[in-house]
Amino acid sequence: MITRKLLIRQMSRRELDELVNSAAQEGWNPGLHDADVFWATDPDAFVAAELEEALIGGGAITSYDGEFGVMGFFIIRPEFRGLGLGNALWHARRERLLARLRPGASIGMDGVFAMQAYYAKGGFVFSHRDIRFRAEIPDHLDATPVGGEQITPLTEIAFEQVVAYDRTCFPAARASFLNGWLSQPDTLALGCRRAGRLSGYGVIRRCREGCKIGPLFADDAQAAESLFLHLQGFAAGGPLFLDAPENNPAAIELARRYRMVEVFGCARMYLGPPPDLAHRRIFGVTTFELG
Known part of the structure; x- marks a missing residue:
């Protein structure tokens, strides 16, 4: 009734x-x-x-x-x-x-x-589990350089390059979403360059509680770690969250290496054919709400 x-x-x-x-x-x-x-x-x-x-x-x-x-x-x-x-x-x-x-x-x-x-x-x-990890970030934190990557504000990288890189990690082009996501207030967006080429990017934003990294996309664990270390300083003095996909073991290892604790999780599921993505590049999911 x-x-x-x-x-x-x-x-x-x-x-x-x-x-x-x-x-x-x-x-x-x-x-x-x-x-x-x-x-x-x-x-x-x-x-x-x-x-x-x-x-x-x-x-x-x-x-x-x-x-x-x-x-x-x-x-x-x-x-x-x-x-x-x-x-x-x-x-x-x-x-x-x-x-x-x-x-x-x-x-x-x-x-x-x-x-x-x-x-x-x-x-x-x-398809797989996406695991939310949490860590408490100290008030003062130094980003330790990793490898030969150059970490730069994402605004210094051509937007078209970011959209193209993002497309390898997401099932469709989403320029409209990224335009708003990268430029919203209370956010830090960084790119990783290797030999002059974009090798990853990451975004951290302030949330109701602490800060959350998403997305965190990178060619490999070394580039992801370099981005992670620079992004986490934005959360200094509070909790930091990362939603890491379990089908990329390097993402889970990154979270555990920095003593992040599993606090939540979701099942990634698909209706229709699963998309062909560069899963090895996905170290942090953008959002659970819009993908």
Whole structure:
């Protein structure tokens, strides 16, 4: 009876702020400016669940130029769980996102482990785990040079080069997203050069709690470590988080080498063919919400 009263519709910008606040209450620790960047990337991606004129939940169905989709931000307020409302919202979002993509395009998601079996029933196939690590960063920290890399502000590198490098680690080009992600306030974005060529880049942003690195993409462990050491100083005096993919053992080793502790995790799953990515370059996931 209650499911029939559920209205699933486009979300307003104000409601996205409510969704981000709900994510914070769930312990997802969003960035301070995530909502602004997410909305600018794809305002049509945000779906609201309304019951009797009240917002009870929502989620994102982001389309990257119709070539790849991401389902994220799936939240139903606790008091409305177990009533079939979340099930109705999730399936409606999946069908809406499929309609936004070209035929045959895949959808990715990072789902909490407890929901993995549910998502599998909806057609998603497990790929690997993305593990969130945490470390407490001292007040004063020196970046120790590693190898022959040159670490530079990402603004000194041609944006087209960054987009091209990012494309090897993400299933679709996402210039619009990167334009906002790299230039948002309370963020440090660095590039790694080796023999004059871009060999990786990383971003760290301030979150509700501490700072989070994402993405961290690099040719190899040496370049990733050099970027990591320079980025972590941005989090001095507080906690630092990194979402490392388990299918790149070097990423997990990097986190453990610097005594980061596993605190959370998600199952990366795909509906449709898994994308062909340079997994060895992915040391830190960009976001669980938009991929």
